[in-house]
Amino acid sequence: MKISIIGGAGYVGLITGLGLAFHGHDVICMDNDQKKIDLLNSGQLPVYEKDLAELLKAAMTKNRVVFTNCIKTAVQESDLIMITVGTSGTRNGETDMSQLLKALKSLSYYMDNYKVIIIKSTVPVGTCDMAKRVIRDNLKNPLISYDLVSNPEFLKEGNAVSDFLQPDRIVVGVDTPHSEAVMKELYKTFDAPLIVTDTRSAEMVKYACNAYLATRISFINEIAEISEHVDADIHAIQAAMKLDQRIGNLYLNPGPGFGGPCLVKDLKSLLSFADKANVHLPLLQGVLNRNEAQITNIFHYINSEIKDSADKKISVLGLSFKAGTDDTRNSPAVRMLEKLIDTKANIYVYDPVVKSLPEHLQSRVTLAGSIEDCIFDADCLIVMTEWPEFQSLNLETVYHLMQTPFIVDTRNIFHPKNAYDHGFWYKGIGVTSSRYTNIAEVLENINYA
Ligand SMILES: NC(=O)c1ccc[n+]([C@@H]2O[C@H](COP(=O)([O-])OP(=O)(O)OC[C@H]3O[C@@H](n4cnc5c(N)ncnc54)[C@H](O)[C@@H]3O)[C@@H](O)[C@H]2O)c1
Structure with a gap:
């Protein structure tokens, strides 16, 4: 499958992108941090993480990964768009949704056909519903259809590669049979139980x-x-x-x-x-x-x-x-x-x-x-x-x-x-x-x- 990762040079985005490339998918890691993209294109890592260098080398050697800062390429050359941007906390403890909102707005601007949009960032319950509205309001062509999926990530830094490649379970929150089928196809080579639920429950699992x-x-x-x-x-x-x-x-x-x-x-x-x-x-x-x-x-x-x-x-x-x-x-x-x-x-x-x-x-x-x-x-x-x-x-x-x-x-x-x-x-x-x-x-x- 062709997958783009928005935030693909960050901790989770990079491991996810390289992990999916390892599983045979074609991945575009898109990130707006040019320094990280340059580092990755020169074969170096922006983070320290066990086994990640080998994963990067393997993906590059097999031409399974592209690193870019171009959102248009990322959106138009993939069927699935996964979002892994940061969701840090604000002073009063709320989640800062600014990176996510920006990513949603810019990807909806370039959407030219049906996409499955997967939120992997940790986000408050109800975010997939909100994201659906944001995309609808920002689509250039309002006739284009899309599905929103929640797919929280559970990796632990320090053991992140192995956690991603051999997860205890994979959780997906979907609200259409088609997006459920797409997610099953995406993860079919992973040897892990797949929990399929609605988007709100999937979002809540991560917090729980x-x-x-x-x-x-x-x-x-x-x-x-x-x-x-x-x-x-x-x-x-x-x-x-x-x-x-x-x-x-x-x-x-x-x-x-x-x-x-x-x-x-x-x-x-x-x-x-x-x-x-x-x-x-x-x-x-x-x-x-x-x-x-x-x-x-x-x-x-x-x-x-x-x-x-x-x-x-x-x-x-x-x-x-x-x-x-x-x-x-x-x-x-x-x-x-x-x-x-x-x-x-x-x-x-x-x-x-x-x-x-x-x-x-x-x-x-x-x-x-x-x-x-x-x-x-x-x-x-x-x-x-x-x-x-x-x-x-x-x-x-x-x-x-x-x-x-x-x-x-x-x-x-x-x-x-x-x-x-x-x-x-x-x-x-x-x-x-x-x-x-x-x-x-x-x-x-x-x-x-
Ligand atoms: N780090 C972890 O251990 C971990 C584990 C599980 C889940 N998570 C969740 O995953 C998400 C990402 O966490 P992280 O640690 O990878 O953060 P990070 O800061 O390392 O990565 C986020 C990346 O998103 C990029 N970005 C931000 N806005 C963008 C935009 N509009 N377009 C393109 N790129 C953009 C940033 O440049 C950065 O490289 C968060 O929601 C976090 O809570 C993190």
Whole structure:
């Protein structure tokens, strides 16, 4: 099939485009960011993502993908138009629909025959209905027919290629038998259950999934907090919970809270459109509040322990919102740095993949060139991202590099007993210093696969 992706050089658009090319479709990745299009045309990637370089190479070698900034080509040379533009959050939590509206208006202007228009961006419930009206109002030729489909994306950054190529399920929301048949044809080579529903339910599935994942993270952070106060061991609790098949083992690690481009903004968006529908969602509001408190609580702890931060050096490991990606959107690490710059300390950060600081941090934070430079002479080391490079650090070396052996491990990547044995003043999430016995050794041998 001939498919165009509007927003096709963005994270989701690129993986979707290259993934569909891998499945034998002819894909046009259209994006209005000329820099990204130029990079892609020269065989380079605008994002860091495992296995994506191989997918790009394969698609280019087989001439299955074209990168362009020309919307006219994208619309007129394809049967299906998939939209993957950004839908970031506004200040009041609503979804910013400006990129989507612009894309809809410009594609309807160039439509010259029947098209299936697929919204893959995460959008509030009812958006497909709204998009149908926008297209109708902007068609140059009002006799042209079209169908609107919702096809939310569930990939996880850091594992996005495999998530796209081997999804747990594919969800499509349709309102005509023809568009249903087209979507079945599009995904017929994928080995995954296809859930076909109406457009509103498909749009809601995405919010339901993200709200649930966010709930698990806030839940385990809350359990970690109470465990700390009653001297219970969060590692043992996690291990036991994860082995319960009704619960499952993912999204149950205590940490600095959820971040990234989706969970926070999607939860806020859900709360916002629920509010407009006069529906109060106290559980999900609590999930969001808990998440906002998480970083604040960790920061207050660091601030109170360091006391006078003047001339102290604080080193932060990690900038991306999680390991395996260079995405710093809504990253807990960035949120921590935003708090740290209000202290008098000298702030250093290192990330193995992110090589530039967000602009608003540049005057107050030093981006170190290596882990050693970051840690050297530090009075506090804060682990914000669970990169494997950090997990394999030799604590003896770290101890000798630091001025004051104080580690705040927001990802619980270090073994607490190991850290205490090396003489560190160590703070994990839900970890009390009094408690380290051989339980950790037992847990290390558990295989969750
Ligand atoms: N990143 C994720 O992990 C993820 C996962 C699932 C769903 N989503 C959803 O997918 C959507 C896209 O997210 P993303 O992370 O890929 O965003 P992104 O910012 O990386 O990509 C969006 C792309 O759209 C392009 N664009 C914007 N307006 C355009 C227009 N009018 N014409 C052509 N191109 C245009 C931008 O230049 C950009 O390259 C969002 O709705 C997001 O919530 C993201």
